[in-house]
Amino acid sequence: MTDDRDPAPNAPANTPVTEPLKSHGRLAVSATLRPRELMSETPDLAGVWKAKVITLLPAAFPGILGESLTGKALKDGLWQVEPIDLRIFGEGKHRNVDDTPAGGGAGMVLRPDIMGKAIDFAQNGAPVNREEWPLVYLSPRGKRFDQKMAQKWAGARGVTLICGRFEGLDERVITHFGIEEVSLGDFVLTGGELAAQAMLDATVRLIPGVLGNADSIEDESHSAGLLEHPQYTKPAEWRGHAIPEVLQSGHHGKIADWRDAQSRAITKARRPDMWEAFEAANPPTSKKR
Template structure:
C-alpha cells in the first residue's frame, strides 16, 4: 500500500510513523508513505495556503489551488490498470470512523490523506477531490494530522503480514461486531486473583464458548448499541436475557 499525507506540519508524523508496528510494516514492505507539505504547491508569492472566507466570519479557510495541484500531482502516475487513489479528507463533519471503515480502506492500493487546519476547507475541495470524509470523534482538533495518524495506524495493522499473529486483527474489538473478551496471562494466581478455571482446562470448545459469552457480556455492559443489529443465536439471546435478569 502507498500512503500520501498532505499536511502543513509533516514533522508531526516523525514519531508515529517510525516506531512500533508502523515502522515494522515499512521495513517489511507492507506499505510506504510520503509526507507532502502542500504549501510547496502554492502559487502565491508568499506561499500562502489560506484566505479570508467570502461573506465574512471568523478564521481563515484553506484555499483550493495548492490542494488540487498536490492531489493531481500525486495521482498522476495512476494508469488505466491502476485503481485511482482513495482521497480521505479528515474533517469533524465526516463519517464517524470505525473498524469496518478501516477494513474497507485496508483493501486499497493507494490512499491520500488531506489534513486541514484553520477554520476549514474551501468547499470545492470537499465536493471535487475527496472520495471520503472521516471524523474520528465528535470533537474538534487543531488540525487533521492527529486524526490521520489514528486512521493510518488502524489501517496498516490490517495489511497482510503486518501483525505477527494473523488471527490477532480478526479477534480485536469491533472486528467481530463485539467488544473483545478479557485476556489473562501468568501467574495463575496473582495476590489471590485467579485466572478463570476454564482457560486452563485444556477444553478448547469450552474456552471458545466462555470467550464468546464474555464478549457478549462486555458489549452488553459497555456498548449495548452494538447489539442492536448483531445476529445472535438462540443460545446467545438466552445469555443476554440471563444478563438482563441479573
Template sequence: MLIDIITIFPEVCKPYLDSSILGIAQEKGKLEIRLHNLRDYTLDKHRKVDDRPFGGGPGMILTAEPVFRAVEAIKRTADSGQRTTKVILLTPQGKTLNQKLAEKLSKRKHLILICGRYEGVDERVRESLVDEEISIGDYILSGGELAALVLTDSLARLLPGVLGHKDSNVRESFSNNLLEYPQYTRPADFRGLGVPQVLLSGDHKKIEEWRKHQAVKITKKKRPDLLRGP
C-alpha cells in the first residue's frame, strides 16, 4: 500500500511514521509512506499556501492551487494508471473513522491524504479533488496531521504481515463488534493483586471460553451499542 500525505508540517509527521509498527511496516515493504510539503507546490517565491476568506471572517484558508498541484503531481509519480487512487481530506465534516472504515480503506492500493490547516481548505478542493472526507472525531484539531497519522496507523496494523502474530487483529477491540477481554502479564501476584486462575491453568479451551465471556460482558457494560451491530 502507498500512502501520500500532503501537509505544511511534514517534519511533525515523520518521527511518528518512522517509529514502531509504522516503521516496521515500511521496513518490511508492506507500506510506503511519502510526505509532501504543500509549500513545494506553490508558484510564488514566498511559498504562500493560505489567503483570507472571501466574504470576510476569521483566519486564513488553504488555497486551492498548491493542493491541486500536489495531488496531480503525486498521481503522476504514483503511476496511477496502475493503481486506483483515493484522495482523502481529513476534516471534522467527514465520516467518523472506525474499525470498519479502516478495514475497507486498508484494501486500497493508494491513498492521498490532505491535511488541512488554519480555518480549513478552499471548498473547491472538496468539490473537485477529494473522493472521501474523514474525521477522527467530533472535536476540532489545529490541523489534519494528527488525523492523518491516526488513519495511517489504523490502516498499517491491518495490512497482512505487519503485526507479528497473524491473530493480533482478529482479537483486538471492535473486530466482531466486541471489545477486548482483560489481559494480564507477569508477575502473577503484583502487590497482592492476582490474576484470574483460569489464565494460569494451561487449559486453552477454558481460557478461550473465559475470554469470549469477558469480551461480551465488557462490551455489554462499556459499549452496548456495538452488540447491536452496524
C-alpha cells in the first residue's frame, strides 16, 4: 500500500512513504496540549452529547454503535464518541501501561501515573460537576447499570468511560479522581469495551431524535419500573397460535388494561426484586387490578 503524502525532505523524489496513517476517531481540535497521535481535524459539535472512552482498544469504537439507529444518529451529529488510546500515554519503547500487583499475585494492574495522564487529557474542558459529566470506571465490583442510570447519563452533557483490562486499575486513581464504578452485571469480562458499548447504546437511544419515536421509549421494559408486556403482529394466527383477542378488539382501554396486567404478572414472576421496588413506589389503591 502506498501513501499520498510527500516523501521526507531528503528522500529521492520517487521514494514512497510506507508508514501507515493513524486514525483515532472523531476527536476534537483545541488549543490545549495533547499527544500528537490523538490529533484529528474533526471538531467538536457544539451542544452535542459526547462520550469519551479511555481504552487500550480504540479501534473497537464506535463498533456496533456505528450501525443501525445509533450509527445514523452518530453520522447525523446527534451525538459523538471519542476513543482515547491509553497506550499513547504509556512509558518506554513499548509504551507500557501496567505493572505487577503490589504485594504479589497473578496478572497485571493498570498504572496510576499512566491512567492519571489519560484522565487529565479526557477531562480537559469537561464540566467539573459530575452530574453534568460523569466519570465512570467499568468494574465488576461497581453499582449495577440500569435504565435509571442510562436516563441520568443521557440528561448530562456527556460521559467519560474508563475501560479496565488485566487485573484492574490502581485504587489510588479511583480515590484521587472520585471515580464512580459501574458494572454491566454480575459477571466478569476480559475488558470494559463490550460493557461500554452496551451502556452507551442504552444511553444514546434516549437522546432526543435518535430513535425518532419517543412513544417507543415510554412503553418499553424498565421505563415504568416494570418489564414490558408481550408483543404481537401479523399474521393473526401462526402455527396454531393466535393473537390474544383483546388486542384485535380495537378497544383501547381494554388493551391498555391487558398490557398493564401482563407487565405486572411477568415482572412479579421473573423479577421479584423489581416487583418489590415497584410495589414500594406504587402503594395499592382501591382500584382493583
